[in-house]
Amino acid sequence: MLLIDELERLRSILLHMAEHTHKVMIKTSELFNESNTSVRESLWREIDEISSILDRIRREFVNEVLVFIARRQPLGKELLIAHTLISIAYDVYRISRYCREIARIDIMLTPESIASIKGASEMFRYAIKAVENALKDLVELKPVNERAILEIDNNVDTQYRALLKEVISREYVDRSTSLKVLIMRHIERIVDHANYIEDHLKLLT
Numbered sequence: 001m002l003l004i005d006e007l008e009r010l011r012s013i014l015l016h017m018a019e020h021t022h023k024v025m026i027k028t029s030e031l032f033n034e035s036n037t038s039v040r041e042s043l044w045r046e047i048d049e050i051s052s053i054l055d056r057i058r059r060e061f062v063n064e065v066l067v068f069i070a071r072r073q074p075l076g077k078e079l080l081i082a083h084t085l086i087s088i089a090y091d092v093y094r095i096s097r098y099c100r101e102i103a104r105i106d107i108m109l110t111p112e113s114i115a116s117i118k119g120a121s122e123m124f125r126y127a128i129k130a131v132e133n134a135l136k137d138l139v140e141l142k143p144v145n146e147r148a149i150l151e152i153d154n155n156v157d158t159q160y161r162a163l164l165k166e167v168i169s170r171e172y173v174d175r176s177t178s179l180k181v182l183i184m185r186h187i188e189r190i191v192d193h194a195n196y197i198e199d200h201l202k203l204l205t
Contacts, residue, residue, distance in 0.1 A: 006068055007078060010085055011141075013061050017054055017092045018135045024050040025128050025190075028099040031106050032121035035113050040106060047103040051096040058093040062086055077204075084200045088138065091193040091200070095131060098186040098193075105179055117180050120187075123159060126152050127190045134194040143201040149194050156191045160184045 027046050034040050065086050068074075074082060102124075106114045114120055130152040133145035163184055167173050 006072065007081055010061070010065060010068065010082070013057070013064070014085055014089055014092070015139060017057050017061070017089060018138055020050050020054050020057070021092045021095050022132065022135055024054075024096045024099045025131050028102055029121075029124055029128055031103060031113065032115055032124055035115055037111060040110075040113060044103050044107055047096075047100055051100040054093045054096045058089050061089050081204060084203055087200050088197055091196045095190050095193050098190045101186050102183055105182060109179070114179070114183060117176055117183065120180055120183050123156060123184060123187050126156055127187045127194075130156075130191045130194040134197040137201055138197060141201060141204055143198040143205065146198045146202070149191075149198055153191050153195050156184075156188050160188045 024047055027043055027050070031040060031043055034043065065082050069079070069082050072078075102114065109116075130149045133149050137143050137145050163177075163181060167177060167181060170177075
């Protein structure tokens with residue numbers, strides 16, 4: 001197999017991971033609008049399963065890339081691509097882990113849900129947009145949506161900092177606000193990883 005063909009095969013595995021990541025983002029978004037416990041339980045299982053699948057694929061993927069490097073001993077751009085694919089695989093996987101953490105918060109809230117936390121759903125929609133833009137760029141291996149993702153990142157960071165300042169100014173913080181801080185932190189990290197994907201793609205241009 002030609003070296004370029006092997007790199008393309010590795011890229012196809014990464015794109016398969018990206019499909020799972022997009023799916024877990026959508027499943028997580030449904031939690032912000034769902035109060036039915038049985039439906040939420042199904043979503044919890046799906047989110048946990050997808051995250052576990054991505055963990056397994058990522059580990060296998062890293063091993064395949066390392067075997068490729070050891071066997072082919074690529075130089076220059078081919079070596080850079082191989083290392084960059086490992087970094088992107090980590091970001092794609094970590095997004096799913098933060099989704100799983102959000103689902104766990106929803107579990108802890110039962111019989112209530114994160115749907116009751118004001119403003120959280122809107123912020124997660126920003127995260128979905130950032131991840132979708134990053135995954136589109138991953139398909140093309142070009143960071144064409146870098147500016148749009150950076151704008152979302154700045155917006156989410158601003159909202160998160162404002163929430164932290166609000167919490168610090170209070171003598172007492174209610175449970176809903178405390179959980180919103182946790183959720184916002186996970187959303188912020190999701191958007192950060194979308195941004196990291198763009199940074200990695202810039203290395204390939």
